[in-house]
Amino acid sequence: MMKNKLTYIEKYLPENVSHGIEMLSVREKDMICEIRLRAFGAQSLSLSDGRVLFLSCDGDFCEDPMSYHSFSVEDISETVTCLCDGSVYSFSESLKKGYITKHGMRIGVCGRGMSIGGIPDGFCEYTSLNIRIPRYIPSCCDELLSYIGKHGMDYAGGIIVISPPGAGKTTFLRTLGYSLSRGISIPGKTSSFEVCICDEREELFLPEVFGNGRAEFIFSLPKKYCIEHFTRLMNPDYIILDEIGNGGEAEEILRSSSEGIHFCASCHGIDVSDVLSKSGMRLLFENRVFSTACVLSIKNGQRICIVKRVEEYL
Amino acid sequence: MIRVVGVMLLSLSVILIGKRRAYELLLCERFENSLLRLMIFAEQKIETQNMKLCDIYEAFSDEFLEKSGFLCLLRQQKNEDALSSCIKKFDKRLYVGERFGELLSEFSLALGKCRNRESCCELCKKYIAYLHNEKENEGAKRKEQAAMASKLSVIFGVFVALLVL
Numbered sequence: 001m002m003k004n005k006l007t008y009i010e011k012y013l014p015e016n017v018s019h020g021i022e023m024l025s026v027r028e029k030d031m032i033c034e035i036r037l038r039a040f041g042a043q044s045l046s047l048s049d050g051r052v053l054f055l056s057c058d059g060d061f062c063e064d065p066m067s068y069h070s071f072s073v074e075d076i077s078e079t080v081t082c083l084c085d086g087s088v089y090s091f092s093e094s095l096k097k098g099y100i101t102k103h104g105m106r107i108g109v110c111g112r113g114m115s116i117g118g119i120p121d122g123f124c125e126y127t128s129l130n131i132r133i134p135r136y137i138p139s140c141c142d143e144l145l146s147y148i149g150k151h152g153m154d155y156a157g158g159i160i161v162i163s164p165p166g167a168g169k170t171t172f173l174r175t176l177g178y179s180l181s182r183g184i185s186i187p188g189k190t191s192s193f194e195v196c197i198c199d200e201r202e203e204l205f206l207p208e209v210f211g212n213g214r215a216e217f218i219f220s221l222p223k224k225y226c227i228e229h230f231t232r233l234m235n236p237d238y239i240i241l242d243e244i245g246n247g248g249e250a251e252e253i254l255r256s257s258s259e260g261i262h263f264c265a266s267c268h269g270i271d272v273s274d275v276l277s278k279s280g281m282r283l284l285f286e287n288r289v290f291s292t293a294c295v296l297s298i299k300n301g302q303r304i305c306i307v308k309r310v311e312e313y314l
Numbered sequence: 315m316i317r318v319v320g321v322m323l324l325s326l327s328v329i330l331i332g333k334r335r336a337y338e339l340l341l342c343e344r345f346e347n348s349l350l351r352l353m354i355f356a357e358q359k360i361e362t363q364n365m366k367l368c369d370i371y372e373a374f375s376d377e378f379l380e381k382s383g384f385l386c387l388l389r390q391q392k393n394e395d396a397l398s399s400c401i402k403k404f405d406k407r408l409y410v411g412e413r414f415g416e417l418l419s420e421f422s423l424a425l426g427k428c429r430n431r432e433s434c435c436e437l438c439k440k441y442i443a444y445l446h447n448e449k450e451n452e453g454a455k456r457k458e459q460a461a462m463a464s465k466l467s468v469i470f471g472v473f474v475a476l477l478v479l
Contacts, residue, residue, distance in 0.1 A: 081426060084426075086367050086395060086396060089364070089428045089430050092431060
């Protein structure tokens with residue numbers, strides 16, 4: 001059983017937020033997807049059923065409080081320092097990109113930015129935080145696994161996971177990576193694969209999940225480097241990448257794909273046709289790097305996964 | 315007989331007070347040396363490994379700070395300004411010069427909040443230089459004071475004995 005990640009993060013939160021969370025029911029606590037802290041704004045919790053709870057001045061989280069509790073810039077900055085274990089400098093590289101990773105949780109930060117010669121150089125003042133609580137939902141890629149079981153791995157080929165932000169791409173990839181490395185049932189046999197995972201933002205790896213798995217990880221390095229490294233040295237069956245399409249990694253993926261390596265990757269979008277409008281992604285689709293698309297969405301608090309063939313859109 | 319024993323006890327306590335003061339002054343020297351060593355160690359670890367402060371405190375070893383319990387307390391601090399709260403908690407058991415203590419607290423409060431490795435190393439270097447100067451200036455005075463306290467206590471002890479007897 002995976003320990004709720006809230007237990008790790010609570011000690012870093014301002015006292016009234018952690019106290020407010022403490023007062024929630026166990027069910028509500030389990031449903032927390034995001035914790036948002038804002039200077040001069042409302043502090044909120046997003047639940048997996050679509051509800052948003054706000055911190056009231058009375059110290060509890062409710063849907064429509066009479067008055068909202070607000071924080072100062074100093075409170076948010078202090079929380080950032082706390083989240084960095086009192087060593088902000090050691091997180092400077094990730095803070096430049098706008099996030100901190102803590103116990104596999106990605107914490108997005110906003111505030112007064114700075115730039116040197118037009119290049120962003122982190123923040124001098126923090127005004128908002130978004131703490132995303134990672135999950136491991138063993139059943140979230142059942143549709144895909146049964147599709148693979150029915151048609152076989154070769155037919156499924158490379159897999160692209162498409163969804164708008166917050167619909168569970170990372171959770172899906174995490175579960176898929178674990179399932180592939182542990183072994184999945186294909187008619188007549190159980191096959192496990194050598195899975196290499198590029199965890200650029202250190203949010204795919206959860207020790208509770210991969211502690212007894214067989215996957216290989218590279219943390220905090222650019223995808224382009226990871227793909228080259230895995231291809232050259234690790235002999236993978238699958239390489240898993242989160243959020244491709246922005247880093248110019250298409251050529252590297254294409255090169256490795258021609259060497260017989262399958263890719264499982266995620267991409268922001270609403271549907272396959274939406275993703276096809278990105279030139280780098282079109283290149284990958286046209287070269288059959290991805291044959292199967294999993295389109296994720298959330299309706300009425302329910303996660304929906306639709307498995308599609310990419311060739312139908314070309 | 316009782317009077318002689320009383321006088322001896324009195325002069326002994328006067329001597330001991332002086333010796334204690336001399337010992338405290340020498341302790342200052344050792345504390346300041348060890349704390350400076352900690353800062354130099356931190357600066358190196360941050361520069362070469364971008365190490366977090368909590369890991370630096372774990373990795374650092376110093377017999378004197380270990381024995382005094384300062385390092386143990388420092389490692390237990392889980393808040394963002396561990397060094398400064400440790401200094402506060404250690405309070406009178408931390409024998410450092412007043413100015414040295416102020417500079418150290420100032421430094422420890424700013425250290426964790428540095429935005430990047432470069433500014434952190436710069437801050438370390440700056441404060442190491444300040445504290446080193448402070449230690450050098452105070453060190454010579456302190457040695458003299460320790461010797462003086464030691465000598466004076468003996469003289470006073472003997473004087474008290476002679477006076478009462």
